[in-house]
Amino acid sequence: MTKKLLFIVNPKAGTRRGEAVLGEILQDERIDPCETAVMTTAAGGDARRFAHEHGGEADLVLCIGGDGTFSEVVSGLIAGGHGTPLAFIPAGSTNDFAASLGLPADPAGAVACALHGTCRAFDIGTLNGRPFAYVAAFGMFARISYAAPQDLKNALGRFAYVLQGIRDFHTLRAEPMTVTIDGETIEGSFLLGTISNTTSIGGVLQFGADDVKLDDGFLEVLLIARPASPLELAQLLHALTTREYAQCPCIVCAKGRSIRIAAQNVVPWTVDGEQADETRDAVIDTLPAAIRVMTPGGD
Numbered sequence: 001m002t003k004k005l006l007f008i009v010n011p012k013a014g015t016r017r018g019e020a021v022l023g024e025i026l027q028d029e030r031i032d033p034c035e036t037a038v039m040t041t042a043a044g045g046d047a048r049r050f051a052h053e054h055g056g057e058a059d060l061v062l063c064i065g066g067d068g069t070f071s072e073v074v075s076g077l078i079a080g081g082h083g084t085p086l087a088f089i090p091a092g093s094t095n096d097f098a099a100s101l102g103l104p105a106d107p108a109g110a111v112a113c114a115l116h117g118t119c120r121a122f123d124i125g126t127l128n129g130r131p132f133a134y135v136a137a138f139g140m141f142a143r144i145s146y147a148a149p150q151d152l153k154n155a156l157g158r159f160a161y162v163l164q165g166i167r168d169f170h171t172l173r174a175e176p177m178t179v180t181i182d183g184e185t186i187e188g189s190f191l192l193g194t195i196s197n198t199t200s201i202g203g204v205l206q207f208g209a210d211d212v213k214l215d216d217g218f219l220e221v222l223l224i225a226r227p228a229s230p231l232e233l234a235q236l237l238h239a240l241t242t243r244e245y246a247q248c249p250c251i252v253c254a255k256g257r258s259i260r261i262a263a264q265n266v267v268p269w270t271v272d273g274e275q276a277d278e279t280r281d282a283v284i285d286t287l288p289a290a291i292r293v294m295t296p297g298g299d
Contacts, residue, residue, distance in 0.1 A: 006058035010065030051076025071272035087114035
């Protein structure tokens with residue numbers, strides 16, 4: 001039986017190499033026996049709509065773009081109730097989720113992974129009902145991820161997020177809130193919070209592969225409070241540099257299936273690096289084994 005492939009391509013993602021990557025892949029002789037359909041995005045939301053409306057018509061959906069495009073495709077497949085396997089061919093500026101999975105960025109490797117890799121089920125999260133593939137964040141990263149200019153991200157990749165963070169640090173405020181993780185409550189004021197299922201966030205926050213399991217039913221929670229002294233600031237910078245987050249008094253690290261955040265003020269959020277709604281009350285839940293992704297390995 002001929003395999004039906006649906007390509008969802010964002011030509012403007014990150015380094016704007018989506019169309020070039022697609023062209024190389026379609027010329028690969030391993031694609032020849034397959035029936036292919038190509039849908040190219042022109043605006044935000046297109047990738048979600050394509051996956052929602054047509055994801056069930058294919059044997060495999062191949063997403064070419066950045067993390068935001070991948071997030072849209074995941075959301076569309078879930079909204080459409082499609083269990084279609086998904087291959088991610090990264091063409092963005094940071095490609096966090098692809099890094100977590102060890103996915104190849106070169107077209108030849110991408111074809112091999114898509115057609116002959118191992119299909120694995122991974123968890124995702126929801127923020128107030130909105131699915132996210134790898135991270136929901138508030139505070140520092142919520143501003144940085146969409147405040148950093150796209151041309152700067154294209155030129156510098158993950159370092160663009162660092163530059164934006166340094167520039168904006170003095171304007172950031174710690175948000176008073178109550179965070180409840182699987183029934184355990186934490187109260188404090190935090191500059192940043194991430195709820196994630198990834199080993200990399202913006203290329204800045206890194207987590208060990210031994211600490212993060214993408215299919216264990218848990219999301220990782222990281223909260224950063226504003227340093228109260230020069231000593232705490234030094235400890236925070238050291239922790240971020242060495243990735244020894246649990247050793248810093250300004251950082252809270254935890255895991256959970258269900259996270260509830262009640263803030264005193266309206267807080268801006270991002271979902272997979274894209275701007276999301278502002279809210280005082282955030283409900284984050286895990287959807288275990290919700291997506292099926294082609295990963296390296298197999299034949």
